[in-house]
Amino acid sequence: MTTPEPQPSDREPAEPAQSTEPADGTKGSAESAEPSAEPESPAASEPAPADSPAPAPAAAPAAAAAGSGSADGSAGPEPEYADRVYRSTSGFVGGALILGLACWLGLDAVIVGEGDAPWLALAALLFLVPLVAAYTLVPAVYANEDRLRVRNPFRTIVLPWGRVSSLRSGYTNEVFSDDGTKYQLWALPVSLRARKKAARRYPQASDSAVLGPEASLGGGANAGPRYVGSASDRPGGGERTGTDGSMDELRELHERNTGEAHAQGEASVRWAYGIIAPSLAGAVLLAVLLGLG
Known part of the structure; x- marks a missing residue:
């Protein structure tokens, strides 16, 4: 019985692979030796500088632009009053x-x-x-920053403030358009009793401050003192109530908006x-x- 001689192995001992370790003797990791399946993007691998601001979302500029447009009135719907x-x-x-x-x-x-x-x-x-x-x-009177709308018994008058010439208070309250047409304010009847009471309460208001250059003391349906000065110069100052106080508010709206672009337009009358x-x-x-x- 013969003893088989040891045969040389088919596998030759592999030559030692070249070391991928750095020269300084530190041992690299196996993951770093094998190539990654999905290469990382340069932006993700490089750290961002500390002082660089974070990128804003894409919708932020659009929202900011929309907000600024509506704020200054250059874009978006016009404000309603x-x-x-x-x-x-x-x-x-x-x-x-x-x-x-x-x-x-x-x-x-x-x-x-x-x-x-x-x-x-x-x-x-x-x-x-x-x-x-x-x-x-x-009868009613509607007023906002754009126009004055007078609803009388048989017709409705719409006057933008740019078309209003003046608002006068005599024995009746009236509004005059820029072409001289007069419209009576049926919703604001004049109370002579309340006006005399206010004049007695504030006797320091002189006639020169109360009566304007268009004052009329003669007879007639529309005669009487026409108060055309500022609210502080009229009887009762800024504390007047009733229809005289309402007329003061309308005059202030007229003085504030008569030259504005949104208060321009054509007058209209509807029966x-x-x-x-x-x-x-x-x-x-x-x-x-x-x-x-």
């Missing part, structure tokens, strides 16, 4: 009471009346109700056909019924 509403509270309450009484009597005549009474009651209601509402509930038409129909029907009766 809320209206100040002026009306006669006593006239509104009185009109509501009159309408309630008229409707009660008219409906009673329609229900229990005999003969022509129901038709006469209906014609009278059709004629009177629009007129009472027009003179008591409808209240919704009140005129039924009132005329009721008048015609009432006349026909009375003529036939």
Whole structure:
């Protein structure tokens, strides 16, 4: 029995690989010797300087631009201003009471009346109700930074402040356009009693400060003192109440906005056909019924 001789191994001892360790003797890691599957980006591998600012998100400049545009008014929708509403509270309450009484009597005549009474009651209601509402509930004055809107019984006038010439207070409150047209403010009736009371409370206001160059003391429907000075020079100063105080506020709005670009435009007048038409129909029907009766 022969003993097999040891055969040389098919695998030759591998030659020692060249060391990748640095010359200083430090041992490198295995991960650094093998190439990485996904190379890192240079920006990620290099540390950012300490004093460099962080990059802003892309939406920030757009938002900032939009905000600046809306702030200075050069972009975006124009600002809207809320209206100040002026009306006669006593006239509104009185009109509501009159309408309630008229409707009660008219409906009673329609229900229990005999003969022509129901038709006469209906014609009278059709004629009177629009007129009472027009003179008591409808009148109002709306004012904002752009324009003055006057709602009178039978028409509505819109005047941009650039088209308003003056606001005058005599025996009636009036607004004048730049072409000289006068419009009465039905919603702001003048109370001579309140005006005299304010004059007694502040006797130090001299006539020269109260009456402007267009003052008129003669007769006529629109005669009387026209207060055209500043609010502090008029009776009661800046503490006036009632329609005189409302006129002071309107004058301040006019003086502040008359030269502004947003307060320019054309004046317009619109008739209240919704009140005129039924009132005329009721008048015609009432006349026909009375003529036939």
